[in-house]
Amino acid sequence: MFESIKSTFKNERGVRFFLLSLFVTGIGYGIYKGIIDNYFAEIVKIGEFDRGVIEFCREIPGFLLIAILAALYMFSAEKLYKLGAVIMMIGMGMLSLVSPGKLLVTMAVCIISLGEHIQLGMKSTLSLEYSNKDKGGQALGYQQALYQIGTLIGYAVIIISFIFLVSQKPYKTFFAVATILMGAGMILSLGLTSNSETDKAKRKLYFHKKFTKFYMLELFYGARKQVFFTFGPYVLILFYGASATTISILFAISALLSFFFSPVIGKIIDKLGYKIVMVSDTLILVIVCFFYGFAHHIFDMKIAFIICCLNYILDSIISLASMASNVYVQDISDNNEEMRATISTGISVNHLVTLVIALFGGWIWQTLGIETLFMISAILGLCNSAYAATIKVRKK
Numbered sequence: 283m284f285e286s287i288k289s290t291f292k293n294e295r296g297v298r299f300f301l302l303s304l305f306v307t308g309i310g311y312g313i314y315k316g317i318i319d320n321y322f323a324e325i326v327k328i329g330e331f332d333r334g335v336i337e338f339c340r341e342i343p344g345f346l347l348i349a350i351l352a353a354l355y356m357f358s359a360e361k362l363y364k365l366g367a368v369i370m371m372i373g374m375g376m377l378s379l380v381s382p383g384k385l386l387v388t389m390a391v392c393i394i395s396l397g398e399h400i401q402l403g404m405k406s407t408l409s410l411e412y413s414n415k416d417k418g419g420q421a422l423g424y425q426q427a428l429y430q431i432g433t434l435i436g437y438a439v440i441i442i443s444f445i446f447l448v449s450q451k452p453y454k455t456f457f458a459v460a461t462i463l464m465g466a467g468m469i470l471s472l473g474l475t476s477n478s479e480t481d482k483a484k485r486k487l488y489f490h491k492k493f494t495k496f497y498m499l500e501l502f503y504g505a506r507k508q509v510f511f512t513f514g515p516y517v518l519i520l521f522y523g524a525s526a527t528t529i530s531i532l533f534a535i536s537a538l539l540s541f542f543f544s545p546v547i548g549k550i551i552d553k554l555g556y557k558i559v560m561v562s563d564t565l566i567l568v569i570v571c572f573f574y575g576f577a578h579h580i581f582d583m584k585i586a587f588i589i590c591c592l593n594y595i596l597d598s599i600i601s602l603a604s605m606a607s608n609v610y611v612q613d614i615s616d617n618n619e620e621m622r623a624t625i626s627t628g629i630s631v632n633h634l635v636t637l638v639i640a641l642f643g644g645w646i647w648q649t650l651g652i653e654t655l656f657m658i659s660a661i662l663g664l665c666n667s668a669y670a671a672t673i674k675v676r677k678k
Contacts, residue, residue, distance in 0.1 A: 290413060290420045296360070297412050299473025301428055304405065306470060307367065308429040310463030312436020313456050314374065314394070316533055319515045320526035321453045325382045330520065332384070334644025337512040339388050341640050343396040344633035350400065351626050359411070359622060360474040363404040367468035369397030374464050378457035403629050405429075406608050407622040408474075416552065418612050422605040423548020430540040436460075437534035444527040492614055493624050495673055497631045499560065499607055502666035504632035506567065507604075508639040509659040510597050514574070517652055518594070521578075522587040532591055536598035547602045556606035556613070560670035563603035567663035570597050575656030610673070 291297045322328040328336065343350070354362060373393030380386040405425060413421030440456065489497070518524040518532070551559050570593045577586035577593075608625060615621035646655045 287424050290417045290424055292412050292414060294412065296474045299470050300363075300408060300412065301425070303363075303367070303467045303470040303473075304425060304429045305432040306463055307370070307467030308432020309436045309439075310374065310460040310467065311398075312433030312533070312537065313439055313460040313463070314377075314436075315433065316437045316440035316530035317453055317456055317526050318391075319519055320529060321382075322387075323516070323519050324526075325453060326384060326387055328384070329644075330516070330648045331644040333512065333516050334640050334642070334647075336384075336388050336391065337508070337640035337643075338637055340391050340395045341508075341633050341636045343392060344399045344402075345630055345637055347399050347403065347633070348627050348630040350396075351403075359404050359407050363401055363408060363474065364468065364471045366397040366399075366401030366404065367464065367471045369400065370394055371397075371461060371464040371468055373397060374457060374461040378454050378461055399629065399633075403622070403626040406625055407618070410608070410612055410621065411618055419548040419551035419556075419605065419609050420545060421548070422608060423545040423551075423602075426544035426548075426602060426605065427541045430537045430544060434534050434537035434541060436463075437530045437537060440530040441527055441534060444525075444530070489627065490620075490624070493611065493628075495669065496607060496611055496624065496628060498669055499666060500628040500632040501635050502564075502662055502669065503604055503607070505635045505639050506564070506659045506662040506666065507601065507632075508636040509571075509643060509655060510574075510594070510601075512640055513643055513647060513652075513655060514594050514597070517574070517647075518587070518590060521652065522583065522590065524587075532594060536595050539595065539599055540602060543599050544602055544605075548605060551603075551606045551609050555675055556610045557670060557673045557675050559603050559606040560610070560673070561667045563600045563606075564663035564667040564670075566600050567597065568660045570600070571656040571660035571663065575653040579653075613675075 287301075291301075322333060322336070351362070354365070357365065370393075373390050373396070376393060377387065377390035380390060406422065409421045409425040410418050439459075443456070515524075515529055515532075518529065524532075547559070573589050574593045577589040580586070581589065607628070611624050611628070612621050615624060643655060646658070
């Protein structure tokens with residue numbers, strides 16, 4: 283795998299620091315992600331609707347991302363990546379220090395989200411810029427894989443620790459450890475010494491007719507992603523009573539499989555084309571959504587819980603196919619600046635719909651049941667596949 287990574291990326295010093303930073307940050311994020319939902323449910327006493335409200339607030343930085351990037355137009359992609367690392371470290375530190383009240387915890391989560399979203403677009407653009415010719419899909423795959431193996435280690439820390447800490451759950455201690463790791467990732471990011479050229483005009487909200495399909499696909503993907511990202515684990519916790527250890531094991535399995543499947547899916551994108559991948563992945567999603575919403579009607583609760591866990595893992599794998607849309611942008615962009623601006627705009631477009639889903643998803647679950655919530659996700663997935671099928675691939 284090491285030799286394959288070397289052949290995928292350019293031989294530049296900054297590439298090594300970028301990938302190491304991703305790996306270490308992934309460990310910290312894995313610790314955070316492995317316990318945050320149980321922290322909400324057990325310590326902060328967050329219910330279904332309130333969980334949606336917190337997610338609404340958490341997604342606001344993503345929606346405002348393009349305005350934030352416009353204000354920071356003088357920053358290169360490398361500098362923005364470093365800034366995101368600093369902000370994530372600050373938010374994680376706040377989470378480890380503040381009292382478990384809804385307002386303060388929500389503020390800390392929003393700060394973490396701000397740093398995460400600033401880094402989000404930069405991770406993809408830097409991976410594509412650092413990749414060798416015709417290796418964009420593989421570069422994104424290896425980027426995802428390194429981050430996922432980092433999160434896997436973070437989940438493993440939670441699993442092992444909570445097994446031996448049955449009588450007490452020191453959530454804040456683990457948030458503090460995550461803060462240290464975020465700091466280490468930030469220090470490693472300082473090794474990114476190159477400065478990708480920036481274009482003031484294209485750091486603003488950038489729309490072009492040729493990217494219309496990409497923006498629409500981001501709307502569909504953002505909606506269907508949000509249902510699983512926010513409410514998938516919370517259904518397992520509130521509806522099925524899953525513990526932090528169980529959730530971390532589930533996340534760890536997802537991360538491990540993502541580690542192996544990310545490069546594979548990246549190669550599939552390069553070999554079969556982004557269109558085939560974008561159409562296929564959301565067709566599988568329909569099956570996932572059906573069982574996630576209706577398993578408890580068909581099987582007893584224990585079997586239904588296992589089926590939902592398997593479905594969550596399957597969704598985490600097929601979600602990796604979202605890399606295909608970035609390769610699509612790379613393919614039709616005239617230059618790297620246009621690619622970067624379009625991906626950043628796509629993130630804001632994506633979050634326009636995730637705000638709505640986050641706010642009303644909890645209400646739908648509370649009033650209409652989880653069946654309705656996941657059937658909506660399935661319908662959005664079908665719309666995504668149908669729209670992706672209309673893409674015309676350029677002949678090379």
